[in-house]
Amino acid sequence: MSPPEPLTVTLRAATEDDQDEIVALYRRVAATTGGLARSADEITSGYVMGFLARSLETGIVLVAVEGRGEDGAPPRIVGEIHAWRGPLEVFAHVLGELTVAVLPEAQGRGVGRMLFAELLRIVRESWPDIERVELITRESNARAIALYESLGLQREGRLEGRIRRADGGLEADIPMGWLRTR
Ligand SMILES: CC(C)(COP(=O)(O)OP(=O)(O)OC[C@H]1O[C@@H](n2cnc3c(N)ncnc32)[C@H](O)[C@@H]1OP(=O)(O)O)[C@@H](O)C(=O)NCCC(=O)NCCS
Secondary structure (H helix, E strand, O other): OOOOOOOOEEEEEOOHHHHHHHHHHHHHHHOOOOOOOOOHHHOOHHHHHHHHHHHHHHOEEEEEEEOOOOOOOOOEEEEEEEEEOOOOHHHOOEEEEEEEEEOHHHOOOOHHHHHHHHHHHHHHHHOOOOOEEEEEEEOOOHHHHHHHHHOOOEEOOOEEEEEEOOOOOEEEEEEEEEEOOO
């Protein structure tokens, strides 16, 4: 079977007006196991409002939009990535709490790579004070780990037993980071 066609999307900075669509996106993604740490029930408006506000204030938040409405279909958000800087001076050079999510039916068509590559391009070219971008992902999310490694992040350890799986067992969480100097 040939691989799915790349999806044609436009990337843009998110705004507060995207909140409801991002809630819907995260709920859809969280309903499939093995990716996001949160379950669909744990994707609340407050959670999304919180990361959107922090990312708009101190970080980066991008959405991938499919369609321009020419064929009658309204543009829809098929993917999102965000990360922000914490308030402490010692961490001011770190962009963290990074999460990326793509609608299940749009996965495997290049959207996640485009979003993450664009976030790193912005950091490299426009945010010289950011020295480090970091995230944590569960060990079984091999597809996400391979994507992050191909973009220049490195595995930085293994947090044994940090994730409770849906079947009740435990699995490791993998801290990963991109460093401007590495
Ligand atoms: C992880 C995720 C963001 C990746 O986005 P995506 O749009 O599906 O990924 P892409 O199509 O850009 O593919 C990126 C890489 O993933 C891998 N990949 C994609 N689809 C794959 C598949 N069906 N099987 C195996 N590997 C696959 C490939 O290595 C691909 O690399 P390539 O560009 O060299 O082909 C997305 O799948 C997702 O939202 N998953 C659920 C939520 C999640 O896990 N978020 C990350 C939490 S840290």
